[in-house]
Amino acid sequence: MSDHKLTKKDILRTALRHYLGVTTFNYDTGIAPTIVWELFPALRKIYANDDDLVLSLDNHFRYYNCNPWLSPLITGATLAMEEKDGVKSIEAVQNLKTGLMGPLSGIGDTIIWVMMPTIFGAIAGSMGKKGNPLGMWLFLAVFLICFFLRPYLYFVGYQTGTNLIAKLGQKLDAFTDAVSVLGIMVIGSIVSSTVNVQTGWAFQTGGVKITLQSILDQICPSLLPAILVAVLYYMLKKKVKMATLILAVIVIAMLGAAIGLFKA
Template sequence: MNKEVEVKNDGRVLTKKDIWRAMRRHYLAISTYNYDSGFAATLVWELFPALSKIYHDDPDGLQASIDNQFKFYNCNPWMSPIITGATLAIEEKGKTKSLQAVQDLKTALMGPFSGIGDTLIWILFPTVLGAIAASMGKHGNSIGMWIYLAVYVLFFFLRSFLYNVGYDSGTALMTNMSDKLSALTDAVSVLGIAVIGAIVPSTINFQLALKFSQAGVTLTGQQILDQLMPGLLPVLLTALLYWMLKKGRKMTTLILMVIVIAMVGAALGILKA
């Protein structure tokens, strides 16, 4: 005998408990990927209990919904909860009539949302916070490391909140916030570039040891460079390594190259040891 499904006044059949269950499954489901359908297979596992409740009296509709969810899906794990939460809200309201709208929503948003998640959470924040932690750790201060850990844990649990935001707002969030999200990405990117630019010369110890004497006055090569532009050598070294990395050079090769340059330069008295 089928259990009765409670229908709310607003037409919803899913409860907060159902949404939290889907969210908990999300943490495991989003970790499995294949090149044929992306996260689609595990997305079906993530949403199956909620979809089963939506289509509790329509097995054919459930099958159609599952087939629809099996279509290719690939989104940044940190931003994906907004999309999957919104698709649940749409499908709960329209059922099989909304399957095309669900697919259109996923197709339209997984690219832009991946761009936001990849830029902010996978690249910018780890780079900035990691550089700050390394700079502070260099001076024996571990606070930067704990800040890094705290922000990562915050982002991890923020995914639960985003799942509910997606479900409660449906497509309205994407329609109303698209411009603001884009502006936020640009603003944080500029901030990240400024922070990294300030950290490079203060963290990378790359200085000349050459000395020049004239008329009883002795100047070091580093003093001359500092008069031209403080931190010039660390910036040039960083730019060179970045350029080589973009050209396909392996990170281990670049690390070994820096070690060799440092050792040879120090042995010849060109670079400070």
């Protein structure tokens, strides 16, 4: 091993290469080849012996696939391990990557790909419907902040090494649960304020006119919008195409309005 230690500049260079490295994927080794490209300058500095470098690179060529937003936590930690123990750490490095890429992907995919777009997209859509562009800029600002924080996660992973997940495990679970609850609350409020489904049916009893919509509102306000969203979500889970659902909603709305079932 080389006596030289990695500098902040080396870690930053690796972190910046990460942006490009995670943009490719193959079904044989996942993003392993691009992770090798990402880590190579730092590994070259760690390993002065070419044979040791080849052993490390071959290890990193093994299957690896993790959410790109949280992957720097793992790869940063692997650099710290290899810098400390060299080729002796190769098996531990692989075990770390294999053990953490699944859990961190679950957390990252849930928060970054599902919760955040759902919450901030719904807020942006609701505000945009009223002519307020602030929600759109909030959406953009949040994702830009997360995007530019990714190199920082590299430093976090490198500095904390294998102790990272042990320290943050329970906190990450609590954070994920909190974001899930917040997402459900936001979607519920957006459905109530944005989706407009009302029935026009009415009944005449003893000279008193009663509308079906008033009865439904007494049972549960915005019941029909909630049912519509639930049905559409169920159909999406059943792999029904979005275009098909949109056309179905348009046709059903037109037919329902024609017979008086729905009203504007």
